[in-house]
Amino acid sequence: MEKQLELYDVTIIGGGPVGLFTALYSGMREMKTKIIEFLPFLGGKVPYFYPEKIIRDVGGIAKISGIGLTEQLIEQAKTFDPTIILEQQATTLQKLENGNFIVRTQTGEEHYTRTIILATGFGALKTIKLGLPEAPVYEKTNLHYFVRERERFRGRKVIISGGGNTAIDWANELEPIAAEVSVVYRKDAFPAMESSVTKMQHSSVNIFTPYSITGLTGNGEAIAEITIENVKTGEQKILPLDDLIVNHGFEIDLGTISEWGCDMFDGVIKVDSTMQTSIPGIFAVGDIAYYPNKLHLIAGGFNEGPIAVNHAKQHIAPNEQLETLFSTNTDRFSD
Template sequence: MNGPSSKETGELYDLTIIGGGPAGMYAAFYAGMRDMKVKLIEGKDELGGFLHHYAEKTIWDVGGIPPLRCDQLIRHLAEQARTFDPTIVFGQRVDGLELLPGGAYRLRTDSGKTHDTKTILVAVGRGITEMTKLDIRGADRYELTNLHYTVQNPEAFRDKRVLISGGGNSAVDWANELVDVAKQVIVAHRREEFGAMERSVSRMLEKADVRTPYELQELHGEGEAIGAVSIRHGESGDMELIEVDAVVVSHGYSRSYGDLLHWGLDIGKHGIHVSDQTVTNLPGIFAAGDCASYSNKVKLIAGAFTDAVLAVNSAMSYIDAEAPDMAYVSSHNEKFREMNKQLHHGSKAVETQ
């Protein structure tokens, strides 16, 4: 865990990034390639953003990287983000925006600190998120025992009978994570169709006990733990009692952009409206990652990286209209010459041991 940077906050930065998820971290790295003076402000005490909700999941779809756990990807991205020594501030949530004479911005945070910057990249991901709780009376009493809203450690479900309620990506992914660990995995979804990747759904249908269209109706407790659940068929209304050792609820989440809503940004149902170059309706402010909405949006981590590059390049053009359109690729970029030498010497040393 890293504390706030010791660098002064009164300086004027070229780019201030709000949010330390994949888009924010990659933007910090790429802006360093462009010799920009960069600050990243993260409301929590660590980088990673919403990815921490799925730390135990395996990520397959980042180009050129073999399958790895989400927490490992976070570590790699955080290390990369620090390549060019940006200022990183933790534990501050941005809640105010002020336009300064000359066109720069002043950001205010809930800690009372101010941060001055020429441009702003909003990379707040899904915003302030809250998991949708199970709407059954008395459900909260089981949250400390065997009612779960996330799967942090699959081993905790070993040899157990697990019911998963939900039909989105998370529910399907968790089912696939647990089928090789748990004694039994039952998935109850209120619709026939699942809102997840086709390949993941196919694997789940092969291995898990899938019940559709069923909805979780009642929890039956044994002391402080759930011992059985009742699920209700959406068409016939028939009820079925199932003995369980654990229940996982994946009913989505609510999100809010908090004080960003008062900045004057054009925000719609799916996020902040931006151009195909990630430009918002406010001059010098850009958006990237899950919070950015545009017609050809790619909703993958790889898409967040692309958003970040576009946003940094747009910010650079905003500051200096004569600047090159993009940074030189790393294989030909002089900024990496000394780093490459160190990597080469390090690998040689390992080979000779």
């Protein structure tokens, strides 16, 4: 079966911050590396949950936005040109007699590898989408499930659907720069931080509660207006817009990885001091890895990746010496 599949030394499952840094180190160790990521973009929780928030606890970087750190990590991860597969969720594992593995994804694709490093966070990040049949048509234009760059909405008429922290934070962030911001939420009270809700209520944001979106009208390319319905009275309103942002929450789905046979603890995967799981050749790093006193911080994952890579290398070539590798050299930066 493996005959036509290209064999990789390391397959990193999850392209979050820890998976990305692990890919750099794997490249430094001259391991043929592949990253498989479920989302259509790299960076994991950082661009997903806090693209514009400021991170201050990564060593050597006084402060950087989530998206800024993500861009740096992607550039760094690509240094040794790993294969990057997006929009695939690793689902099944097959261990072959020769000790290698085949990982299958939800698309049916197979990935052949000597070792695996799980960098899945707590699982695949799955956005809860707008439950209207016409919605997917507009996802490439003005129906947004993520806000990566607030400037994209400058001068635009924006409607946000949702009442949680993300929805309210974006309403407050976009209010000063958008032409108009409206929030549509199906309940009367917002389950978000009180101070953020108060700020929104005292701003120019138009609030529609308890309403939910029942229809999208557009030309097949972009939404021009939405229909909202009062969930108590059935009264309908038509609201014109330039952009619709839907923040209906998310699910975190570790899926079948929890059935691969790795010893687990409280929903995450136990590792030893080499970051190896209970299955030889499979390692775990970042939020998914459990050991006593584990910290769920990006900086912690940056240490775990190199440890896993070094031991993955030793798994492949047991006689190879385990060395600490430094990246410093005398090459001039090309830019």
